[in-house]
Amino acid sequence: MRSSTVGWLFLAPTLVILFIFGVLPFLYVLVIGFTQWNSFAADPTMQYNGVENFRRLMFDDQFLYSLWLTLKFGFFAVASQILLGYLLAQLFMRDFPGKGFFRTVHTLPLVIAPIAVGATWRLLLVPGLGPVPYYLNQWFGYELNISRYIDQAFVATVVMDIWHWTPLVTLTLLAALASLPKEPFEQAQIDGANRFQIFWHVTLPLLKPAILATVFIRLMDALRTVDEVWMLTGGGPGAATRYIGLHIWRVVFPKTDYGYGAAMSLITLYLTIVMCWLLYAGLVARRDLKRAE
Amino acid sequence: MRRNRPIVSILFWTVSSLITLLPIYWMFIVSAKSRVQLFGSPSFLLTSFFTENYINTLRDPAFQRYMINSIVIATSNAVLVTTLALFATYALSRYKLGGKENVFFWTITNRMAPPAVFLLPLFLLYTQVFVLNDAKLFDTRIGLILLYCVFNLPFAIWTLRSVIDGIPKELDEAAYVDGATTWQVLTKVVLPLAKPGLAVTGILTWVFAWNEYLFAATLTSVHARTVTTGLAEFVTVTGTNWGQMAATAMLTLVPALLVLGLVQRHIVAGLTFGAVKE
Numbered sequence: 001m002r003s004s005t006v007g008w009l010f011l012a013p014t015l016v017i018l019f020i021f022g023v024l025p026f027l028y029v030l031v032i033g034f035t036q037w038n039s040f041a042a043d044p045t046m047q048y049n050g051v052e053n054f055r056r057l058m059f060d061d062q063f064l065y066s067l068w069l070t071l072k073f074g075f076f077a078v079a080s081q082i083l084l085g086y087l088l089a090q091l092f093m094r095d096f097p098g099k100g101f102f103r104t105v106h107t108l109p110l111v112i113a114p115i116a117v118g119a120t121w122r123l124l125l126v127p128g129l130g131p132v133p134y135y136l137n138q139w140f141g142y143e144l145n146i147s148r149y150i151d152q153a154f155v156a157t158v159v160m161d162i163w164h165w166t167p168l169v170t171l172t173l174l175a176a177l178a179s180l181p182k183e184p185f186e187q188a189q190i191d192g193a194n195r196f197q198i199f200w201h202v203t204l205p206l207l208k209p210a211i212l213a214t215v216f217i218r219l220m221d222a223l224r225t226v227d228e229v230w231m232l233t234g235g236g237p238g239a240a241t242r243y244i245g246l247h248i249w250r251v252v253f254p255k256t257d258y259g260y261g262a263a264m265s266l267i268t269l270y271l272t273i274v275m276c277w278l279l280y281a282g283l284v285a286r287r288d289l290k291r292a293e
Numbered sequence: 294m295r296r297n298r299p300i301v302s303i304l305f306w307t308v309s310s311l312i313t314l315l316p317i318y319w320m321f322i323v324s325a326k327s328r329v330q331l332f333g334s335p336s337f338l339l340t341s342f343f344t345e346n347y348i349n350t351l352r353d354p355a356f357q358r359y360m361i362n363s364i365v366i367a368t369s370n371a372v373l374v375t376t377l378a379l380f381a382t383y384a385l386s387r388y389k390l391g392g393k394e395n396v397f398f399w400t401i402t403n404r405m406a407p408p409a410v411f412l413l414p415l416f417l418l419y420t421q422v423f424v425l426n427d428a429k430l431f432d433t434r435i436g437l438i439l440l441y442c443v444f445n446l447p448f449a450i451w452t453l454r455s456v457i458d459g460i461p462k463e464l465d466e467a468a469y470v471d472g473a474t475t476w477q478v479l480t481k482v483v484l485p486l487a488k489p490g491l492a493v494t495g496i497l498t499w500v501f502a503w504n505e506y507l508f509a510a511t512l513t514s515v516h517a518r519t520v521t522t523g524l525a526e527f528v529t530v531t532g533t534n535w536g537q538m539a540a541t542a543m544l545t546l547v548p549a550l551l552v553l554g555l556v557q558r559h560i561v562a563g564l565t566f567g568a569v570k571e
Contacts, residue, residue: 006475007388010380011396014446017377018400022443025414028422032414088309096302104557105310108317111549113504115521119528119542120316123323129535131319131335163316224409227506231525245409249507258413265410 032262039256046259053263063264065239066247067271073154073243074222077161081218082211084162085169092174110167118231121160125232146233150240153233157241160228165221169214176210216276223272244268317546324539331535346540356541359523363503366434366519370441371499375491377442378449382457383479385450387465397454400447408444412511415440419512432513440508445498452497456490457483493556500552520545 036049057063092103109117124130125146133144146153184206188198226245229235235242235250242250248268252261323331327343350356381400385393419431430436460483468478484491506521513522524541 004388004390007384007390010384010388011390014377014381014400014450015396017439017442018446021415021440025411025418028418029410029414032417091302091305094302096299096306098303098306102306102310104553105313107553107557108313108550111500111504111553112317112546113506113521113524113549115504115506115524116542116546119524119538120320122528123320123535123539123542124316126535129323129331129335131337134335163313226409227521227525231528245507248409249412249511252413253416253511258417261413265413269410 029262029265032258033266034263035259037259039258049259053260054267056260057263057267062239062251063247066242066244067268069154069240069242070223070244073158073161073225073241074219076158077165077222078215078218080158080162081166081169082215085166085214086173086211088166088170089173089177092170093177106170107167109164110171112164114164114225114227115231117160117164118228121156121163121228121232125156147237150237153237153240157225157229157232160232161222161225164228165218169218172214172217173207173210176207180206212280215279219276219279220272223268320539320542323535324543326536328534328536343536346536347544349537350540350544356520356523359518359520360544362434362517363520366437366441366517367499367502369434369438370445370502371495373438374442374445374449374498375495378446378453378494379457379479379484379487379491381446381450382453383483385454386457387462397450400450408507411443412507415508416511430512432515432517434517436512437505437509437517437519440512441502441505445501448501449494449498452494453487453490456487460486496552496556500549503548 032046033053034048034050035046036052037046038044088106092099112120125132125144127133127145127147136142136144144152146156180203184202185198188202193201223243224245225243226249229241229243230246230250233241235246248261248264252264255261319337322337322339324346325339325342325344327345330343384390385397390396416431419436420429423430430439464482464486465478468482473481503519504521505519506525509517509519510522510525513519518526524538524545527538527541
C-alpha cells in the first residue's frame with residue numbers, strides 16, 4: 001500500500017463532482033423545502049416558513065392521489081417484471097439452438113431511450129393509427145382508447161414498463177442463477193424433492209439476495225418513471241397516469257412554487273428510502289425468524 | 294437433466310421475440326410510410342419505402358443541432374466518466390484510505406435518488422446560483438456533461454471496481470521496483486489490462502447519457518437541447534405527423550442498437566452493477 005495522499009488525489013475529482021452536483025442540490029432542496037418561495041408571488045423572495053409546506057402537502061389531494069398512483073404503478077409493474085423475468089431467466093438456463101440470438105433480442109428494449117420507448121408505444125396504441133386498438137376492435141369488439149379511459153391508460157403504462165424493464169430482471173436473475181452452486185440441487189434431488197419443493201426450499205432462498213437487489217433497483221426506477229409515461233399519455237387522461245415525478249415536473253415547475261415543490265421532492269425521497277428500508281427489513285427479519293425456529 | 298425439446302423452445306422464443314420486437318417493428322413501418330399510406334387499416338407490410346420522413350428530419354436544422362449536442366455531450370461524458378472512474382477505482386483498489394468502503398458506498402447512493410427530487414434544486418442552482426458574471430450553467434453542454442457524472446460515475450466505479458481489483462498488485466510492485474512513477478504504473482501497467490472493462494463501461498455510460506431526457510429537458514432551453522428532448526418536443530409541437538415522429542424516434546434509438554451489438558456479451562455484468570455475481 002502506498003502513500004494515501006496520492007490515493008485521495010486520484011479520488012478527488014470524483015468526490016468534488018459528486019459533491020457539487022449530487023450533495024449540494026440535496027442540501028439546497030433541504031433548505032428550500034422550509035421556505036416560502038414563489039417567483040409569481042407578491043413577495044418573490046425566499047422566506048422561512050417552517051413546516052408549513054409539509055403541513056399543506058398532507059392535505060393536498062392531487063399530491064396524495066399522485067403518490068397513490070405511483071405506488072400502484074410500482075407494485076404492478078415490478079411484481080409482473082419479477083415473475084416474468086424469473087420465468088424467462090429460468091428458461092434461458094436451458095440449452096437450445098439460437099440462444100445467443102434470442103438473448104440479444106430480449107435485451108433490446110433495455111438500451112432504448114425511455115423517451116423513444118414512450119414514442120414507440122404511443123404509435124402502437126394511439127387510436128386511429130395503432131394496430132393494437134384496431135385489431136382488438138376488429139377481432140373482439142373491444143374498444144381501446146388510452147386517451148379516454150382511465151384504467152386502460154394505467155394498464156398501458158404498466159405494460160409498457162414491463163416491456164421495457166423485464167429484460168433487466170431477466171438478465172440479473174440469469175446471472176444469479178448461473179452463479180448458484182450445484183450441490184444443493186443435487187442433494188435435494190437425491191433426497192427425492194419434487195420440482196416445486198426444490199424451487200421453494202432451494203432455489204428461492206439461494207436467489208433471495210439477487211431478487212431483493214433487483215426489486216430495489218426496479219422499484220426505485222419505477223417510482224421515478226417520467227419520460228415514457230409523459231410520452232405515452234402525458235399524465236392523462238385527466239391525472240390518471242400523473243405519477244409523482246411527472247407531478248413534480250409538470251405541476252410544480254410551471255407554477256414556480258419552489259418552496260412547495262422542494263418540500264414535495266423531499267417527501268418523495270423520504271418515502272422512497274423508507275419504503276425500500278421497510279421492504280428490506282421485512283424480508284431480512286422474516287428470514288432470521290425462520291432460522292431461529 | 295431433462296430431455297430437451299428444441300422445437301418447443303424455439304417456438305416459444307420466436308413468439309416471445311416477436312412480441313418484444315413488435316413495437317419497434319411497427320415504429321419502423323410507420324416511419325417508412327406517408328400520411329396517406331397510414332390511413333385506413335394498419336398493415337404490417339411494407340410495399341415501398343417512403344424516405345421523406347427521414348430526409349425531412351435529417352434536413353431540419355434544429356434536429357441537426359440536437360444531434361450534434363447529443364453526440365458531444367454523450368461522448369464527453371463517457372470519456373470524462375471513464376477517466377475519473379479509472380482514477381477513483383485505482384485509488385480505492387491500491388491505496389490504504391481511511392473509510393474507503395464508506396466512500397465507495399456513498400458514491401453509489403448518488404445514483405439511487407429519484408431525479409425528480411434534484412430537478413428543482415439543480416434548475417435553481419443552474420439558473421441563479423452557479424452564475425459567474427453572465428455565464429450560467431443553464432442551457433450549456435458542459436452543464437449537462439458534469440451533471441450526468443452524478444449518475445454515471447457511481448455506475449462506472451461499481452463496474453470498474455472488480456476489473457481493477459482483478460489486475461494483480463504484483464504487476465504494480467514489479468513496475469515500482471523497476472523505477473516507474475505512479476502515473477506510469479497507471480498508464481503503462483493498469484490501463485492496458487483494464488482496456489476491455491473500460492471500453493464496456495464507457496460505451497454503457499455513453500448510452501445512459503444519450504438516453505437521458507428529464508434533466509436535458511429541464512436544464513436546457515435552446516442551445517444545448519439534445520435528441521431526446523427534440524423527440525419529446527416533436528410530439529407536443531407537431532401533434533400527429535406520425536411518420537416523421539417515428540423517423541425521429543428511430544434515429545434516436547439507432548445508436549443504442551449499434552451499442553447493443555457491440556457489447557451484448559458484457560451487458561449482463563454491466564447492467565447488473567456487478568451486484569449479483571461476486
